[in-house]
Amino acid sequence: MTVKIVNLKLNGVDKAFMARPETTLLLGLREQLGMMGAKRGCAQGACGSCTVLLDGSPVVSCLVPAVTVDGSTVGTVEGLSDGQVLSDVQQAFLDGFATQCGFCTPGMIMSAEALLERNPDPTTEEVQEAISGNVCRCTGYEPIITAILDAAARRRGTTAATTPETDEGPPPTTAYESSEGMRADV
Amino acid sequence: MALLRGRGYASVNYPTGMNLGGDPSQALIHATTMGGFVVSLSSVDLGQGLKTIAAQCAAETLGMPMDNVIVDTADTDTGPHCMGTFASRGTHRVGNAVIMAAREAREVMLQVAAEELEVDADDLETDGSGFVRLKGSPETKIHVQDIALAAHFKQGRTISGRGIFLKERSYPVPETGEMDPDSAQAHACTVAEVEVDDETGIVTVLSLHNAYEIGRALNPAMVTQQVEGGAWMGVSHAVFEATEPYYPSSRAHGPVDFCEYLMPGPAETPVQTSVILERPASNGPFGAKGIGEMTANAPIPAVANAIFDACGVRITVMPFTPESILRGLDELRDAEPSA
Known part of the structure; x- marks a missing residue:
């Protein structure tokens, strides 16, 4: 079988990788380009945890043959932030505690990005529809829906639509985050 | 219709918690050279937030910021024993074990600090921001990183602690069926x-x-x-x-x-x-x-x-x-x- 070189613009940067006919976009991203944000959940397009933006539209990258995206623009969760400041959607997810185990989060955020790009002022129902292809097993969806509405309000420049349900301030950082931050602080 | x-x-x-053959969990804590505190557990965080809770319990007991705590749940073969995360037991069992371990580590930390500051360890307190200080004399203080460096390279001590929480096995009273299961x-x-x-x-x-x-x-x-x-x-x-x-x-x-x-x-x-x-x-x-x-x-x-x-x-x-x-x-x- 023929191995082909796939060229794409990944998060604004020209990239190339070699793909066999059966290589999916997800595997290309994860195993050849080192982009581990998109997750491999069900590998059959049902869970949405591998959602990325292909030429601006959300796709389940586990079902996209890599050779078909040659010349395309691909956006992953890694491209949303410069590593210093979170994107408005990411910040809204963090402030609204719209994560728990985190496995669905990159896909949820990319679906939200695609929604807000085409509809800056979505209704609750439109948010529900936009993430209907993304499965979450921790949160019960409500904080995710709330966070996306919040992000939309932030992007429109209006007051945040909602505040986190608890009044204890932002949730504590996780041990994962702490372990990285420690050396800078101490 | x-x-x-x-x-x-x-x-x-x-x-x-539960009551089969007894229900224990262990935790070990040690300080790194940089003043971080590694909490070693075999308890698994599969998304429920156990690492966050363990870090909170350690930080609160040590009197150190959350940022100084690293929770390591790497390997059930080599880590301290845990029965597992089930029976709604994680926060209770692991939290108690972490607190016990952190108390012991805190005691050593204060002893090392006392030697560096040439004061009595009983007169020391933590300020929550990373310093150990003399009660009533807050300018007499030492940062946890300096404490850890002194312990490692000068005093030759390990700042560490061991913790376990054990819910002992409870047998039912044959006559009444009475027992203490949780x-x-x-x-x-x-x-x-x-x-x-x-x-x-x-x-x-x-x-x-x-x-x-x-x-x-x-x-x-x-x-x-x-x-x-x-x-x-x-x-x-x-x-x-x-x-x-x-x-x-x-x-x-x-x-x-x-x-x-x-x-x-x-x-x-x-x-x-x-x-x-x-x-x-x-x-x-x-x-x-x-x-x-x-x-x-x-x-x-x-x-x-x-x-x-x-x-x-x-x-x-x-x-x-x-x-x-x-x-x-x-x-x-x-x-x-x-x-």
């Missing part, structure tokens, strides 16, 4: 509001209102999310999930993936409100009880009661499928005296 609304409630009390009981009540379509039999859960008494809420944001994420699971048990007729006889034709095994999606999510009541448990870490599993329990009978309130159908088998609703409505009609 009509959309019938109803409201129902259910209560649950739920044990923290460490605490958490309590909850859920009110469910549903809409029943008496033409299709479809039940829509409109809202859930939860009240939980869980001892101390160590992390209120995570508690609320556990309550509401668990309640979502309860709704799923109540009106969605079914493996019949194939399970357990054959998986060949049964639902095996996200497409076929139905659980509620974003659009089937009920509105939820949650109230947390805190009655600290005397044996819990900072008074916490466990609330892992119980959060899925109360919504199920609450939904069943709400269905009864809405349309008079009393269903006792999960899930409450459209078919079971319609059969129940048919039975009610059949029972009516004919006009």
Whole structure:
């Protein structure tokens, strides 16, 4: 079988990788380009945890043959932030505690990005529809829906639509985050 | 044909921990050269937030910022023993073990600091920002990084601590059956509001209102999310999930993936409100009880009661499928005296 070189613009940067006919976009991203944000959940397009933006539209990258995206623009969760400041959607997810185990989060955020790009002022129902292809097993969806509405309000420049349900301030950082931050602080 | 609304409630009390051959968990803490504190556990965080709770318990006991705590749950072969994360025991068992380990590590940390500052360790306190200081003389202080460096390279000591929480095995009294099976009981009540379509039999859960008494809420944001994420699971048990007729006889034709095994999606999510009541448990870490599993329990009978309130159908088998609703409505009609 023929191995082909796939060229794409990944998060604004020209990239190339070699793909066999059966290589999916997800595997290309994860195993050849080192982009581990998109997750491999069900590998059959049902869970949405591998959602990325292909030429601006959300796709389940586990079902996209890599050779078909040659010349395309691909956006992953890694491209949303410069590593210093979170994107408005990411910040809204963090402030609204719209994560728990985190496995669905990159896909949820990319679906939200695609929604807000085409509809800056979505209704609750439109948010529900936009993430209907993304499965979450921790949160019960409500904080995710709330966070996306919040992000939309932030992007429109209006007051945040909602505040986190608890009044204890932002949730504590996780041990994962702490372990990285420690050396800078101490 | 009509959309019938109803409201129902259910209560649950739920044990923290279990009682088989005894129920222990261990924790070990040691300081790095840089003044970080590594909490070693074999307890698994599969998303429920145990690492955050362990870090909170360690930081609070050590008197150090959360940023100084690194929770390592790497390997159950090489880590200190844990029975596992089940039975709603993680926060209670692991939290207690971490506190015990952190107390011991804190004691050594203060001893090392005392030698560096040439004061009595009993006169020292932590300020919560990374310093150990002399009580009443806050300018006499030393940073934890300097304490750790002194311990490692000057005093030749390990700043470390060992912790275990053991719920001992309890045998039932033969005459009475009396025993002590758990460490605490958490309590909850859920009110469910549903809409029943008496033409299709479809039940829509409109809202859930939860009240939980869980001892101390160590992390209120995570508690609320556990309550509401668990309640979502309860709704799923109540009106969605079914493996019949194939399970357990054959998986060949049964639902095996996200497409076929139905659980509620974003659009089937009920509105939820949650109230947390805190009655600290005397044996819990900072008074916490466990609330892992119980959060899925109360919504199920609450939904069943709400269905009864809405349309008079009393269903006792999960899930409450459209078919079971319609059969129940048919039975009610059949029972009516004919006009």
